[in-house]
Amino acid sequence: MARVVYVNGSYRRHGEAHVHVEDRGFQFADAVYEVIEVSSRQLVDATRHLDRLRRSLGELSICEPMSRPAMLHVIGEVVRRNRVTDGLVYMQVSRGATRRDFPYTDKALTPTFVCLARPVSPAIRKAKAQRGLRIVSLPDIRWGRCDIKTVMLLPAVLAKEQALAAGADEAWLVDTDGFVTEGASSNAWIVNADGQLQTRALSPALLAGVTRHTTLDVAAAIGLEVVLQPFTIADAYVSREAFATSASGAVMPIVELDGNAIGSGRPGPVAQALGKSFHKYAQHQDCP
Numbered sequence: 574m575a576r577v578v579y580v581n582g583s584y585r586r587h588g589e590a591h592v593h594v595e596d597r598g599f600q601f602a603d604a605v606y607e608v609i610e611v612s613s614r615q616l617v618d619a620t621r622h623l624d625r626l627r628r629s630l631g632e633l634s635i636c637e638p639m640s641r642p643a644m645l646h647v648i649g650e651v652v653r654r655n656r657v658t659d660g661l662v663y664m665q666v667s668r669g670a671t672r673r674d675f676p677y678t679d680k681a682l683t684p685t686f687v688c689l690a691r692p693v694s695p696a697i698r699k700a701k702a703q704r705g706l707r708i709v710s711l712p713d714i715r716w717g718r719c720d721i722k723t724v725m726l727l728p729a730v731l732a733k734e735q736a737l738a739a740g741a742d743e744a745w746l747v748d749t750d751g752f753v754t755e756g757a758s759s760n761a762w763i764v765n766a767d768g769q770l771q772t773r774a775l776s777p778a779l780l781a782g783v784t785r786h787t788t789l790d791v792a793a794a795i796g797l798e799v800v801l802q803p804f805t806i807a808d809a810y811v812s813r814e815a816f817a818t819s820a821s822g823a824v825m826p827i828v829e830l831d832g833n834a835i836g837s838g839r840p841g842p843v844a845q846a847l848g849k850s851f852h853k854y855a856q857h858q859d860c861p
């Protein structure tokens with residue numbers, strides 16, 4: 574079956590979908606994105622993802638490419654046309670295409686809007702959660718506005734490569750004070766020595782993960798104590814459990830950090846309980 578991509582007003586075959594060579598997303602990473610999970614043909618937490626997309630666009634003064642109902646319609650079409658039952662939607666909005674020049678004011682730009690969807694096997698995801706992730710820690714070399722979900726992902730790309738080269742799945746990024754900011758593409762959590770869930774409070778240093786938000790809802794609903802405080806790699810070594818949250822993995826237990834076993838060295842009960850309940854508390858919405 575041919576894959577279909579939405580790009581600037583039309584649905585195109587994957588191999589024939591293009592954006593302009595002078596798109597500012599291509600030249601300056603002047604673009605933002607979202608990744609939304611599709612579960613049983615439904616969008617997971619779409620409201621929170623589209624709220625965050627709106628915020629990211631607003632922080633960079635990029636125009637919204639279309640209304641929210643129109644955007645949901647496009648997402649629904651892309652999911653349907655690609656026959657995705659379980660998988661991910663990727664959407665990207667750039668400031669638009671124009672002659673290369675750093676400033677962007679005085680240019681009446683039309684944002685570029687691209688939407689793709691692809692299946693992800695729930696069985697593979699489940700097997701990963703049952704095995705647990707291996708993590709390496711690396712210095713956080715990103716910019717000061719990691720709360721904006723931009724496509725400026727080179728530090729994350731390099732961190733993931735280093736993680737893979739070390740036989741790991743993800744990297745935890747550590748700030749200059751020695752605290753973990755977040756993962757290269759996930760938020761970072763521990764179950765600390767006191768049994769509390771611990772994750773860093775929101776700030777410009779990290780992305781306000783939608784899965785993080787819903788996981789906090791799940792924690793409140795099932796009566797887990799949460800502390801919004803940063804932690805160090807040393808704290809993580811003595812933690813009972815660790816896990817990562819993201820739209821692509823929901824709640825993923827972590828079993829190893831820099832070659833050291835975390836807790837029992839197997840997926841922990843708290844992370845597993847959060848993972849099991851996650852979809853009960855997340856918003857599920859039919860594709861319009």
Ligand code: PDD
Nearest residue numbers: 608757758759760780782783784819820
């Ligand atoms: N990554 N932190 C970073 C740096 C991320 O890139 C992501 C998501 C998260 C988790 O956010 P959310 O729960 O809203 O997915 C945290 C996506 C999945 C990606 O880039 O593929």
